[in-house]
Amino acid sequence: MGQKLLMKGNEVIAEAAIRAGCRHYFGYPITPQTEIMHYMAKRMPAVGGVFLQAESEVAAINMVYGAASTGHRVMTSSSSPGISLKQEGISYIAGAQLPAVIVNIMRGGPGLGGIQPSQSDYFQATKGGGHGDYHMVVLAPASVQELYELTVEAFNIADRYRIMTMILGDGVLGQMMEVVNFRDEEKIETFDKSWAANGHDNKREHNMITSIHLDPAVLEQWNIGLQNKYKLISQNEQRYELYNCDDAEIILVAYGSVARICKGVIREAAEQGIKLGLLRPITLFPFPTDAFDKVLDIPKAFLTVEMSSGQMVEDVRLTIEGRKPVYFVGRMGGMIPTVKDIMSKVKEIKEKHD
Amino acid sequence: MAVVFKAPHALVDVPMHYCPGCTHGIAHRLIAEAIDELDIEGKTIGVSPVGCAYNNYLYFNCDMVQAAHGRAPAVATGIKRCLPENVVFTYQGDGDLAAIGTSEIVHAATRGENITVIFINNTIYGMTSGQMAPTTLLGQMTTTTPFGRDPKVNGFPIRVSEMLATLEGPAYIERVSLHDVRHIKKAKEAVKKAFRVQLAGKGFSLVEVLSTCPTNWGLSPVEAMKRVEREMIPHYPLGVFVGANLEV
Amino acid sequence: MFLHEIIIAGFGGQGILxxxxxxxxxxxxxxxxxxxxxxxxxxxxGGTANCMVVISEEAIASxxxxxxSALIVMNNPSLEKFESWLKPGGVLIADSSMVHKKPERKDINLFEIPATELASEMGNKTYSNIYLLGKLIKVTGCVTPENFEKALYGILSKSKHQMIPEEMEVLRAGMDY
Incomplete structure (x- = not known):
């Protein structure tokens, strides 16, 4: 059963959010994610929801902060330069422990950069991005079907931990069309929202949503609470895919659309008698350290492939802690690594370790 | 014995942290009285600013959300769009609303967002210790205009109410003052009307409240009140700028 | 293995996407x-446009x-850019009304159709892409004409459904050209 449709990645994100019970979307146009807005503008009124085009990215994220304060499911989306603008609000949302979902369909930077796909916001997404000791949960889909599944999941994770969850995609994922299988009905979990500022109706004490604690002892305790939450998330929510790893000579590490390219590389390498595997992080925060524990002994080396100068590779090295060699190959600025780029690096590594 | 005067229920019974002679306390009380008299505490959500009133979420008995500097109108928009039947107000100073938050206030106003904004104009940044605000008068000395505000360097003070009144979105905009009892009573009526405008679904309402900052002005509380009357009102005339004939 | 990796390239407005x-x-x-x-x-x-389509029996890697394996080009720059991408034995379909250069490759199968002229003669220039798709479908078997017709009904808005019989005629003309 279900509904099988050929849809664009960006539109699937929007549809998935609506299916997950999100009825409030605030955003600002930027390529290559604007179809999310277009879809929301059309669909939200039909489902009794709210679509609002904000005057700026800053306003949009603060509208999200306000809506999240009421306990409603809410989302915003943007692309790299717009996400930079939203960092203020993201930090406040982290500080106030509000659940919300944000989408970053990455493009090349820094600055205005370009509009072609990139993964150069990995640091920003996984290490905080704004000021303060905080994290978002960062999900990295690699197909249109996964954009659907993980967008729904993003709302559940956000509510479960009172945290901002980011869908981190790139221009390829946002723009491409694939077949998506929608379930007939979403299982929408319900969560305790007794903390929400939605009017006490003279039935309880007043609720206060805030991120300010001027007493450093209090703020430290608040931070310890946040860190404990991140530890819990790290225990519970690591997601990854291991593909072809069982007897791999080299394990490629890649996420999102680059992981798809790596699967192509694995096929081509197999034809040449080279055994490659793929470790694909699906959660970038929490970083799937469990996956590395599982396959650490198998390959001679790991090769991280990214559309960046090498950002995730730092987490790969931190996880492997020198126990295996870690290499990197990547492209920047909106250039996509080719099968050839990756294969020549594979051969270079093989020569070194054979 | 008959009770002739008591604290409003919408105010939490705790000491406020404001300086002697500061009119934030009066403004808070007026808002709380209006909430009580309209019986809307249970359905009101207030948005606290950045500035001296950053923690007034501790003082209001309704649900409260603390916002980033200047973003209160955007935060209030998010709340109101989720809870259109509730009452949402922001409480913002002149640095918050008229400098860093100019974009948010203009667009909330032009959308006719059905929220109420209480705008405290005391011509100075209080919390960060007396810097020039967008509303600082020409010649006024602050820690960042130690020789007085010079229009050649710092430009001119913004009249927020007049500026927003040029938009089609707002339903009600009035400037009031807290420098004496007569004006405080008028201010109370304005605050109450602003809430009624929202309750009637008429759209954006804003009350600009001329206020004091004796500490950073370097004046005694009494002299500060006099300054409001003598220096501020001539530049910031009192009155209704939008919605004078609006019956709610 | 059934795997078609198709690139279609030309100017914006030629119906590439x-x-x-x-x-x-x-x-x-x-x-x-x-x-x-x-x-x-x-x-x-108004600039150049291209798209990549994969139709496969197995899960698509990238x-x-x-x-x-197949390339449709509708202008000269597209031929220049993508000719080298074709695998040996691959299919190159060119709109010869627009592509005046000849490919240099000898290890490919070239099909030339003056699609834009044919479409103009038909009275609807927007059909040029359909002629070329007809040839692609015929030569590669990547999809059947029947399902192509269903795709037209699935994608086009209702107001354009009346044009579909004509488009199918164009498709068949392209197949037989």
Whole structure:
């Protein structure tokens, strides 16, 4: 059963959010994610929801902060330069422990950069991005079907931990069309929202949503609470895919659309008698350290492939802690690594370790 | 014995942290009285600013959300769009609303967002210790205009109410003052009307409240009140700028 | 293994992206795995446009192609850019009304159709892409004409359904050209 449709990645994100019970979307146009807005503008009124085009990215994220304060499911989306603008609000949302979902369909930077796909916001997404000791949960889909599944999941994770969850995609994922299988009905979990500022109706004490604690002892305790939450998330929510790893000579590490390219590389390498595997992080925060524990002994080396100068590779090295060699190959600025780029690096590594 | 005067229920019974002679306390009380008299505490959500009133979420008995500097109108928009039947107000100073938050206030106003904004104009940044605000008068000395505000360097003070009144979105905009009892009573009526405008679904309402900052002005509380009357009102005339004939 | 990796390229406005979408949609109707990746950005506004379509019986590794088994080109720059991407033995279909250069490759199968002229003669220039798709479908068998027709019904808005019989005629003309 279900509904099988050929849809664009960006539109699937929007549809998935609506299916997950999100009825409030605030955003600002930027390529290559604007179809999310277009879809929301059309669909939200039909489902009794709210679509609002904000005057700026800053306003949009603060509208999200306000809506999240009421306990409603809410989302915003943007692309790299717009996400930079939203960092203020993201930090406040982290500080106030509000659940919300944000989408970053990455493009090349820094600055205005370009509009072609990139993964150069990995640091920003996984290490905080704004000021303060905080994290978002960062999900990295690699197909249109996964954009659907993980967008729904993003709302559940956000509510479960009172945290901002980011869908981190790139221009390829946002723009491409694939077949998506929608379930007939979403299982929408319900969560305790007794903390929400939605009017006490003279039935309880007043609720206060805030991120300010001027007493450093209090703020430290608040931070310890946040860190404990991140530890819990790290225990519970690591997601990854291991593909072809069982007897791999080299394990490629890649996420999102680059992981798809790596699967192509694995096929081509197999034809040449080279055994490659793929470790694909699906959660970038929490970083799937469990996956590395599982396959650490198998390959001679790991090769991280990214559309960046090498950002995730730092987490790969931190996880492997020198126990295996870690290499990197990547492209920047909106250039996509080719099968050839990756294969020549594979051969270079093989020569070194054979 | 008959009770002739008591604290409003919408105010939490705790000491406020404001300086002697500061009119934030009066403004808070007026808002709380209006909430009580309209019986809307249970359905009101207030948005606290950045500035001296950053923690007034501790003082209001309704649900409260603390916002980033200047973003209160955007935060209030998010709340109101989720809870259109509730009452949402922001409480913002002149640095918050008229400098860093100019974009948010203009667009909330032009959308006719059905929220109420209480705008405290005391011509100075209080919390960060007396810097020039967008509303600082020409010649006024602050820690960042130690020789007085010079229009050649710092430009001119913004009249927020007049500026927003040029938009089609707002339903009600009035400037009031807290420098004496007569004006405080008028201010109370304005605050109450602003809430009624929202309750009637008429759209954006804003009350600009001329206020004091004796500490950073370097004046005694009494002299500060006099300054409001003598220096501020001539530049910031009192009155209704939008919605004078609006019956709610 | 049933695997078609197709690139369609030309100017914006030549129906490049809709041609790709139609193929992907038809492929879906045949229970194949499909992906469609359009170029995007300012180049859509009158500049060059291209899209990558994969139709496969197995899960698609990457929607981003570095080579292709079939290539449709509708202008000279597209031929220059993508000729080298074709795998040996691959299919190159050129709109010879627009592509005046000859490919240099000898290890490919070339089909030339004056699609834009044929479409103009038909009285509807927007059909040029359909002629070329007809030839692609005939030569590669990537989708069936029946499912292509269903894809037209699935993708086009209702107001354009009346044009579909004519488009199918064009498709068959392209197949037989």
């Amino acid at each position: 809709s041609a790709g979408r139609l193929l992907a949609y038809a492929g879906m109707l045949e229970e194949r795995q499909v992906s469609f990746l359009p170029s995007y950005g300012p180049e859509m506004r 929607p981003v192609l570095n080579s292709c």
